[in-house]
Amino acid sequence: MSYQQKFSVWRGDSDGGDFVEYDVEVNEGEVVLDVVHRLQATEAPDLAVRWNCKAGKCGSCSAEINGRPRLMCMTRMSTLPQDTTVSITPMRTFPVIRDLVTDVSFNYEKAREVRAFVPPADLAPGEYRMQQVDVERSQEFRKCIECFLCQNTCHVVRDHEENKLAFSGPRFLMRVAELDMHPLDAAEDQEGLNRKAAAQDEHGLGYCNITKCCTEVCPEHIKITDNALIPLKERVVDLKFDPMFIRRRKRKSKEKEQVSEEG
Template sequence: MATERTFRVWRGDDDGELAEYRVEVNEGEVVLDVLHRLQATQVPDLAVRWNCKAGKCGSCSVEINGRPRLSCMARMSTFDPDETIIVTPMRTFPVIRDLVCDVSYNYQKAREIPSFTPDPKTEPGDFRMYQADVGRPQEFRKCIECFLCQNVCHVIRDHEENKENFSGPRFLMRVAELEMHPEDTADRRNIAQEDFGLGYCNITKCCTEVCPENIRITDNSLIPLKERVADRRYDPVVWLGSKIGLRKGADTPMVPNTRPGREAEE
């Protein structure tokens, strides 16, 4: 059954404003369907990024009534029949136009992480891993990179100045995943703290709350990573090892030449 609903949608760039529309809504539809109808019937130039319409590509992240969500998974039936629906772009990233953000910040942070580093002596087929070690990172691999966790994180949400030194939950989770791999030989614990800003995270669990894949980001990746970092930095034996030069080169550095301006400092 078709009804007419009120939508308030962000138009323009960072200095844009909300525009109000009355638009038809049918049974079974999600917010993205309604945005598409709006595009087809009233505002053909409404910029919306989307792809799979099945919650698996991570393209259609927006804020609906202030809550970071995938618009393709936000069912219209979950709103009150006379509720006005406000759709705005993700606040943490610069707006290109309307509901579309420039999420390059995330790609920058991804490049800085040293990738999986197995022992060069291992040949294909050499790995012998326990199922538990295989299973643990599998949860993090469910990530669809919708960047809703990055968007909601208060460390960067209203603090542009923290962006350079904080990689956000998605990429700290990636560091944790690599650190938990039993066949990985790199040690990213120091850069997790020094370069990727793990210490900024004060485990408010907002990232876990908004994750459309229900990954327990805080409990299963960020807190275990914090524990590993504490071992690296405050264990007296590790400290002694560093003092007498036994740990030389043990800390893997951030991938070189990935952070603009960093070369000049060094």
């Protein structure tokens, strides 16, 4: 069974653009990316679109469909109303390169700012041992396909350009949370890097007001807010304001100073 569907696709580049209307054939079982490919083959061969796997695993085909950030390859046409025009626009948060393709380099810059896992000095890679509960706790975060839909929909960066320097966004705060939860990460012992303090001071955790919009658009159904950001905020509060934590931190600092002086 096939039918004709009206589409309104944003066409343009960094200098500006506008919506162009198309009437495209849709077949049973197709997704939005199928229709975009048909559109390229029949009416708009110069339409720019980024895609790769068409299986919801590469995160390349992120766009906004009827105003909602989604993967085009995972949005079935059967879920969209046939009697209205379907709009397809590039992700709003990032600069447009051309048509549906945006410049997502902001995310790679933020990724480089998250300091990597620091292995324990006394263990070789094959000697790492973790409790299964710790493995399962962070495994959810490793499902991320870096589609950057969470980054796109986060209003802290979406609506406030001035925040982009100070705020890493949910995807990379989730990475910081994962490293902070990792029982073998020795960043603090070996490099003096406190992941919780870094989340607040370097990655802008305080800007996040846990609206859960990032969780709502995640195609991998990662509970970014509940399982990463809120627990990280709770640990930061302990670090910054709990008197017992503050006293313990001061005591450790004095002990390190004494060891240094004796050495």
